[in-house]
Amino acid sequence: MITPSELIEIATRHQVHLERLKTQAVNENLEFLKVMDKSVTARLAGKDITDFKRAKLERLIASVKGDLSIINKDIGESILTQARELAEYEAGFEGRSLDQVVQADFNTPTASALNSAVMTNPLSVAGVDNGMLLGDFIKGKTTAQIDAISLAIRTGYYEGQSTSKILQSIRGTRSQGFKNGIIARVGNSLNAVVRTALQHTAVQARETTWRANSDIVKQVRWTSTFDSRTSQVCRSMDGKTFDIGKGPRPPIHINCRSSMVAVLDDRFKSLREGATRSARGPDGVESISAKDSYYGWLKQQPKGFQESAIGPVRAKLMNEGGLSSKRFGELNLNNKFQPLTLAEMKKLEPTAFEKAGI
Numbered sequence: 001m002i003t004p005s006e007l008i009e010i011a012t013r014h015q016v017h018l019e020r021l022k023t024q025a026v027n028e029n030l031e032f033l034k035v036m037d038k039s040v041t042a043r044l045a046g047k048d049i050t051d052f053k054r055a056k057l058e059r060l061i062a063s064v065k066g067d068l069s070i071i072n073k074d075i076g077e078s079i080l081t082q083a084r085e086l087a088e089y090e091a092g093f094e095g096r097s098l099d100q101v102v103q104a105d106f107n108t109p110t111a112s113a114l115n116s117a118v119m120t121n122p123l124s125v126a127g128v129d130n131g132m133l134l135g136d137f138i139k140g141k142t143t144a145q146i147d148a149i150s151l152a153i154r155t156g157y158y159e160g161q162s163t164s165k166i167l168q169s170i171r172g173t174r175s176q177g178f179k180n181g182i183i184a185r186v187g188n189s190l191n192a193v194v195r196t197a198l199q200h201t202a203v204q205a206r207e208t209t210w211r212a213n214s215d216i217v218k219q220v221r222w223t224s225t226f227d228s229r230t231s232q233v234c235r236s237m238d239g240k241t242f243d244i245g246k247g248p249r250p251p252i253h254i255n256c257r258s259s260m261v262a263v264l265d266d267r268f269k270s271l272r273e274g275a276t277r278s279a280r281g282p283d284g285v286e287s288i289s290a291k292d293s294y295y296g297w298l299k300q301q302p303k304g305f306q307e308s309a310i311g312p313v314r315a316k317l318m319n320e321g322g323l324s325s326k327r328f329g330e331l332n333l334n335n336k337f338q339p340l341t342l343a344e345m346k347k348l349e350p351t352a353f354e355k356a357g358i
Contacts, residue, residue, distance in 0.1 A: 005291065010097045011223055011261040018202055019257065022195045025082045029194055032075050033187050039067040040149065040170055040183075049153075049163050057157055061150050068149065072142040079138055079194055083201040087114045090205035098213070098262065107212040109205075117204040124248040125196065125256075126233070126338065134197060141193045145186040152182055192254045199251040203260055210262055211244055219243055219263035222250075224294050226279030228309040232339040234258045235310070236332040238294040248337050281305060295325040313342055313358060321352035 043064050049057060091114055095106045109117075122131045129137055149170055156166035172181025210217040224230055224238035233252055241263055242248075250258040279286055279297055282305040298306055299318060306315040318328050331345050331352075346353045 005289075006101050007097065007261050007264075008221075008223060010100070011259055014093065014097075015223075015225065015257065015259050018198070018259075021086070022198050025079075025198060026191050026194045028082075029075060029078055029190055030187055032071055032078070033183055033190070036068060036071050036186065037171060037183055039071065040064060041167065043067065044153070044163050044167050047163055049157055049166070050160060052157070057154070061153055064153065065146055065150055068146045072139075072146060075142055075190070076135075076138050079197055080135065082194075083118055083134065083197055084115065086198055086201050087118050087205040090202045091209045094206040094209040094262075098209075098216070102216065102264065104216060106209070106216070109208040109212045113212070114205055114208050117208045118201050121204050121249075123196075123200055124250070124252050126253050129254070134200060138193055138197060141189055145182070145189060148182050148185070196251045196254050196256065199256055199259075200249075203250050206260065207244065207249070214244060216265055217244065217262045218265050220260045221263050223259050223261050225257045226292075226294060226297055228280075228305060230294065230309070231256070232310070232332055233337060235294045235298075236329040236339075237337065238329070252337070293325055293329065295329045299325060317345075317352060317356045317358055320356040321349070321358075322355050323349065323352050 043060065047060075049060065052060065088111065091109050095108055098104070098106055119134055122133055123129060123137055125132070125137075129140075132140070152169050153166055156169065161169075168181070170182045172178035172184050178184060207220065210220060219241045220243075222237045222240045222242075224234040231253055234250075234256065237248075237252065237258065240247075249260065250256045252258065279292075281301055295318065298309060301309075303315065306318070309315075310318070314332075317323070318325075321328070323331065327349075331349055332340055334340055334344075340348075342358075346358075
């Protein structure tokens, strides 16, 4: 079974466009923060809550939470609407990409199948979010921000802070461009939620297309972004193949930019080679062979860039430990695709550490 280089090239270019779409989607949803700001300010401004009895304070907090719950519901619906629209586009895009390379008749998944895949296939995101469904993931992240604002009001009250001081902790200060308040942190969280949700959507939608054409697409291959910001887990996942519906899928962490590409049946071995993929090295964007793995590419980069990407100790081990790029990538993850520490890596390959003088 093979992954035509042309498909990797298409997928790499497409991920760049997907990142731009994510940015646009984030900016659309950040407009809700203005509504949130106005709502909290309207509830608190002009009130001296230091004189409130506890019952009155709790009524105030309940009203604030009620307002924010409505806003967060709108945010959740907005993200899910963006996801559904993206799913339809991504499924069609994958069909067109396969047709461009293979030139065969492909089945198009139904809207129902797409929605089911996006909403009922769990996220592979590491940590507390692992295994969550998309709707629960979005709701959980946005609800946490309501709690943070409510807690700021309650804490401020019991610490004897003025209402203006409490509002300042929520809204931030003008001197800092309002970037040091809870609402700014809500924005950072919303940014991550939108990007993670849409990456999950894109991958699941394309996999639904592959599943509908399982006579042609036999497996899927992990494709990571080549730059210094790529996570340890994604660096090592690059190039790994899995059966359709098996194994982890991007996003494997919050803000993951990795994707998947189809692995075709052996009868398509004759498809042309020589395609490229983009990588962002110290001198900017460059085109490299679509066959290159992340660590194979990184080994060719200057020492300073290597160290900025994976740290000086791992860079020394990669270059001087006598390990192939493939083995070094494998050494960074355990059998559950979780990152290993240097101490854990040393237990697996003590000779390599000794050879590198680490």
